[in-house]
Amino acid sequence: MREWRRVIGGSTEGRREKEQQRGDAALWSKCPKCGEVLYRRDLAANLDVCTRCGYHFRMNAYDRIASIADGEFIEIGQDVVSSDPLGWSDKKTYPAKLGADRERSGVSESVLCGFATIGGFPVALGVMDFHFRGGTMGRVAGERITLLLEEAERRKLPCVIFAASGGARMEEGMVALIQLAKTTAAVARFMEAGNFFMTVLTDPTTGGVSASFAFQADVIVAEPKAMIGFAGRRVIEQTIRQRLPDQFQTAEFLLEKGAIDMVVDRRSLKDTLVRLLEYTRHDTKAR
Numbered sequence: 001m002r003e004w005r006r007v008i009g010g011s012t013e014g015r016r017e018k019e020q021q022r023g024d025a026a027l028w029s030k031c032p033k034c035g036e037v038l039y040r041r042d043l044a045a046n047l048d049v050c051t052r053c054g055y056h057f058r059m060n061a062y063d064r065i066a067s068i069a070d071g072e073f074i075e076i077g078q079d080v081v082s083s084d085p086l087g088w089s090d091k092k093t094y095p096a097k098l099g100a101d102r103e104r105s106g107v108s109e110s111v112l113c114g115f116a117t118i119g120g121f122p123v124a125l126g127v128m129d130f131h132f133r134g135g136t137m138g139r140v141a142g143e144r145i146t147l148l149l150e151e152a153e154r155r156k157l158p159c160v161i162f163a164a165s166g167g168a169r170m171e172e173g174m175v176a177l178i179q180l181a182k183t184t185a186a187v188a189r190f191m192e193a194g195n196f197f198m199t200v201l202t203d204p205t206t207g208g209v210s211a212s213f214a215f216q217a218d219v220i221v222a223e224p225k226a227m228i229g230f231a232g233r234r235v236i237e238q239t240i241r242q243r244l245p246d247q248f249q250t251a252e253f254l255l256e257k258g259a260i261d262m263v264v265d266r267r268s269l270k271d272t273l274v275r276l277l278e279y280t281r282h283d284t285k286a287r
C-alpha cells in the first residue's frame with residue numbers, strides 16, 4: 001500500500017518536475033474555453049477545472065485516482081502489458097508508439113485497474129487515461145477491465161469505471177474489436193450476479209468504449225460538456241443527410257434524452273459517488 005503512494009507521488013511529482021525543466025511556459029495552461037491563463041498549480045488544486053469558467057480539462061489517471069480514492073490504490077493487472085499482435089507499423093512501429101506514450105503520460109496503458117475505498121466504501125476502480133494512445137481499448141485494456149470485474153465479483157464489491165476513450169485501438173485491428181464483446185460479457189456476468197456497476201463518462205467517451213461497457217452500467221454519470229458518442233458528427237450527418245443539433249453528443253444533450261443519469265461537476269463528483277454507493281450497498285461500508 002505504501003508502495004502505491006510512492007508510485008503515485010513519484011509519477012505526479014516527476015511530471016511536474018519535467019514541466020518545470022521545460023520552462024515557464026509549461027507552468028501555465030490556457031483554458032481552451034474562456035482563454036484564461038491558469039497557473040498549473042492552481043489548476044491542479046481545483047482538480048483540473050478552470051477556476052474562471054469551470055471548463056473540465058482532461059485528467060491524468062493518477063490524478064483522477066488521487067481525486068476520488070480515500071488513500072491507497074492497490075493496482076491489479078499491471079503485469080498485463082501490450083504486445084504487437086499484428087506487427088503494425090506506419091510512420092512508427094506500434095511498440096515505439098507505446099513506449100513514447102508510456103514515457104509521456106506516465107501510465108502503463110490506457111486503463112489502470114485496482115481496489116480502493118471511496119468515502120469508506122471498498123470498490124473496484126478502473127480509470128482510463130486519454131493521454132495514452134487516445135485512451136483506446138486494445139487487448140490490455142480489455143483484459144485489465146475483465147480482470148477487475150472478475151475480481152470485484154469474487155470480493156462482492158461494486159465497480160466504478162471512469163471512461164475516456166477514442167474507441168478501439170486501430171493498431172490491434174480485430175484483436176481490439178473483440179474487446180467490445182469481451183468486456184460486454186464480463187459486465188453482464190458481473191451485473192447478473194447482482195453486483196453494482198457504475199461508469200463515469202469523461203471527455204471524450206467514443207467508439208468501441210461507448211459501444212461496450214460504458215453504457216452498460218446501473219448508473220451512468222458524466223462530466224459537464226464531455227463529448228460522448230459512437231461515430232463522429234460528420235459521419236452521421238453524411239449518412240442520415242440531416243443536420244444534427246449543436247449540443248449533439250454532449251453530456252447535457254444525452255441527459256436530456258435519457259441516455260445517461262447525471263451530469264456532475266468534477267469538484268462534487270466524489271461526494272456524489274459516495275452518495276450513490278450508500279444508496280446501493282449498505283453492507284460494503286468499511287468497518
Ligand SMILES: [Zn+2]
Nearest residue numbers: 031034050053
Ligand atoms: Zn475557462
